Amino acid sequence: MIEVSVQVINYNTKDYLRQSMVDIANDLTQSGINYRICILENGSGDDLSGVETEYRDDSNVSFVFSPANLGFSRGHNLLAKQATGRTILVMNPDIRITQPRTVARLLDRMDEATDIKAVGPALLTPAGVIQSWDHGDFTWWSKSGFVWREHNQPTDVAWISGAMLLTDKKMFDDLCGFDPDFFLYGEDNDFGMRVRQTGGRLVYDPTVEVMHYGSVTGVKYMYGKAAMDLFLRKHHPGVTGLILRAYNHINYTKLLRRDISRNLGIDSSKS
Numbered sequence: 158m159i160e161v162s163v164q165v166i167n168y169n170t171k172d173y174l175r176q177s178m179v180d181i182a183n184d185l186t187q188s189g190i191n192y193r194i195c196i197l198e199n200g201s202g203d204d205l206s207g208v209e210t211e212y213r214d215d216s217n218v219s220f221v222f223s224p225a226n227l228g229f230s231r232g233h234n235l236l237a238k239q240a241t242g243r244t245i246l247v248m249n250p251d252i253r254i255t256q257p258r259t260v261a262r263l264l265d266r267m268d269e270a271t272d273i274k275a276v277g278p279a280l281l282t283p284a285g286v287i288q289s290w291d292h293g294d295f296t297w298w299s300k301s302g303f304v305w306r307e308h309n310q311p312t313d314v315a316w317i318s319g320a321m322l323l324t325d326k327k328m329f330d331d332l333c334g335f336d337p338d339f340f341l342y343g344e345d346n347d348f349g350m351r352v353r354q355t356g357g358r359l360v361y362d363p364t365v366e367v368m369h370y371g372s373v374t375g376v377k378y379m380y381g382k383a384a385m386d387l388f389l390r391k392h393h394p395g396v397t398g399l400i401l402r403a404y405n406h407i408n409y410t411k412l413l414r415r416d417i418s419r420n421l422g423i424d425s426s427k428s
Contacts, residue, residue: 264323350388
């Protein structure tokens with residue numbers, strides 16, 4: 158039985174992809190987990206023939222090639238149709254596995270309760286700084302995950318970043334995967350909302366950490382706000398949606414400014 162179907166989309170990220178494939182294969186093998194890895198070359202024009210050659214004798218690894226850029230949602234939905242695992246691990250090519258038994262611990266967390274349908278780790282920058290978009294938290298006034306808080310123990314959350322998301326395969330199929338209207342970013346927030354609408358839970362586990370370079374396929378500042386506006390129009394129509402979109406603009410700008418400052422080593426409170 159295949160326990161984990163790993164899905165990775167490549168878009169001009171060949172060098173990152175090579176590293177992440179080695180990392181995830183080693184992690185799963187050392188944990189004794191049966192797995193398959195499927196890579197989608199998403200119309201970027203990257204020559205993956207060398208990578209294919211490296212894995213030509215590995216029956217656990219396969220490649221799919223699209224002539225056009227399908228985007229994140231459609232790309233992963235395509236891969237999910239071929240997945241045979243009990244779970245799907247959606248993973249970006251710029252993820253590095255830095256701790257032992259990373260996937261095994263996520264699986265253990267998911268198996269703690271039958272209503273846990275998705276889990277995810279803390280995402281850290283190469284400098285070791287936690288990324289403030291690796292999940293979304295509940296507030297007293299909203300269950301949509303518009304805010305981020307740092308946690309030191311597993312916590313139920315509104316959504317988990319699609320940069321590394323372990324989810325139940327049946328749940329993913331029942332929801333018809335990611336909403337294809339989300340081209341890049343926002344699909345994870347929408348997926349979390351729809352999982353919770355079925356009674357499922359998403360658990361963010363910061364005791365599991367991975368390194369995430371971030372924004373190597375698309376500039377978050379260009380796509381993120383538009384994706385969130387789409388999410389709000391879909392799930393929060395009317396006057397409430399207008400208010401939340403205004404809040405989203407303010408909050409999104411604030412979070413991105415803080416992360417830019419962190420990555421540059423600047424104290425944003427002084428700027």
